[in-house]
Amino acid sequence: MKQAVDHALEALRTLFPATPLQINEHLSARYGATIYLKREDLSPVRSYKIRGAFNFFRKAIETGARDRTFVCASAGNHAQGFAFVCRHFEVPGVVFMPVTTPQQKIDKTRMFGGEFISIRLVGDFFDQCYQAARDHVNHTGGVMVPPFDHLDIIEGQATVAAEMQAQLPAGIIPDLVILPVGGGGLSAGMTGYLKSVVAPQSFRFCEPEGAPSLKRSLETGAVITLEQVDNFVDGAAVGRIGDLNFAALKGFSTDQVLLLAENAICVTITEMLNVEGVVLEPAGALSITALEAIGREGLEGKTVVAVVSGGNFDFERLPDVKERAMRHACLKKYFILRMAQRPGALKDFLGLLGEEDDIARFEYLKKSARNFGSILIGIETKHPDNFPRLKAAFDQAGLRYQDITDNEILANLVI
Structure with missing residues (x-):
């Protein structure tokens, strides 16, 4: 896997430079640790999703798919990466998005894709939207670009790990690597790439309480589909983790998966905005919220990398986020x-x-x-x-x- 990911990273450099790996002094002081944030919110589309999309397109075009229409389903971030890459390669694309997607993400997707994409709003939840996209592909012969459950997507997301490893000071191996989980593509890719460097027990996975697809699947030993999902953390509100991704993650313990209250995530969003001037979407705040769940006793003296997965926040949601944050903080x-x-x-x-x-x-x-x-x-x-x-x-x-x-x-x- 490492060689393929390194090759994918080299190709990705034609699209954008590495996102920063930054020591956060505020969080480090709070927890008595050295806490690095891998700032995927600073990619061209403000999330890591552009990586998997680019890698998928690159390989599909190399094998003769340039003349076909590409299709995706996304709550927002995958759609933006998809749209950006459609314009980069100058190929047509159709984006299916849930009706509940924040308007800011819809507008940004249109901006990134320009004349090369069209957008269709279908369903209240991601899984309904995803099925509509699959039906469209079956009827038109298009190319489905999955948001997370595909080897090329996983390989692209793994470039986050390749960059992180190169950016850490020489000889430094993280004691903890904290990864947000939605469909599982980022976690599957990063754990696969780092398995020879970072001990398995050093990973922590974080999901919103309202969408615990990895946690519940690990508990039962097989992929399950959640009957109900809270879509507040829209970038991670997935009812079923990817099959390939679960296969890559099934060896981890359920204790390594942290379920985080949606209102606690709101506290992180408001604090990072007010104290650090960093704009995070709910899914992007998961790994930082996990620090509070782990606590100072579990972090003190350690080197920690938390992946900040996205910063596409619709400021019309800010009053609700502030309300939730104040209620959670009592x-x-x-x-x-x-x-x-x-x-x-x-x-x-x-x-x-x-x-x-x-x-x-x-x-x-x-x-x-x-x-x-x-x-x-x-x-x-x-x-x-x-x-x-x-x-x-x-x-x-x-x-x-x-x-x-x-x-x-x-x-x-x-x-």
Whole structure:
């Protein structure tokens, strides 16, 4: 594999230079480790997906496919890499994308592909979109460019590992390599390339809680299809890991796969934007979020490489990301309160709030012929330990209340 990947990397240099491998001082200081970020968000399409697409096209064209139409299905990043490569090789392409794809990714795909591509929006989830693309290929005789489950794609994604190894200081071998997982092409490629250098137990794989396709497949010993997927982390919201990729990863332990809460990923996105000025999409924030899950005790004194897989973030999503981040950090909570309908009741309630507590949302409609009314209230605070104090004040005042912050069904209706 190494020789083929090195050849693919040499060919890739005609398209763009190596992405940086950077020591992140902020994260290194936090965890007492030397933490490198492999910045795939700085590729021409702001993700590593361009690598696999280029390698697939290169090989297909060499074997006579230039006169055929290329087809792909993607939640965004594979589509952008595909479009960029279509224009590079000047071949026609059709991109199938889920209807739920962020508009920013759709617009960027059009920009990268120009006159060489057309876009079709189909289905709410990636797997529905992927099936539509396969049906199109079967009817038209086009060339399907898979997002992850193909040897040429895996080989292209493995060039991340080849670059990483060349960029590390001489003699340095990472104690941990943290890889985000969606369909598994990046992880299959990188672990395959580095297997003679990095010990198997030194890899960590991270998936969103709402799309644990690798974790569940490892637990059962065979590839499974998830019945339900949370598509918030759209770049990794895959219902079924690739068969070839699972075959490459099935020897790893389930303990090496970290499932990360979507709201925790939001904390990473906002922190990296505010502190480092780095724009990350949810899938691109997975490996950094994994650092918090591992914790300082598991990282201190170690050399760590975390692959930052993408930075195609739609800023229209920022209010939702900030909201999720604050809820995860216990800096914002929502309550339904049962309050007496009498003059002065609201004033009494406000007196329970601390100096650092702020009302972010308040909904109340007084109803006649009732002694009590229900209030929806959102409270922000500066420190999470303020909420236990506030709840104690509610209890002492005899207020009946329900904390609905973590009740996803109820919260989605009212927040």
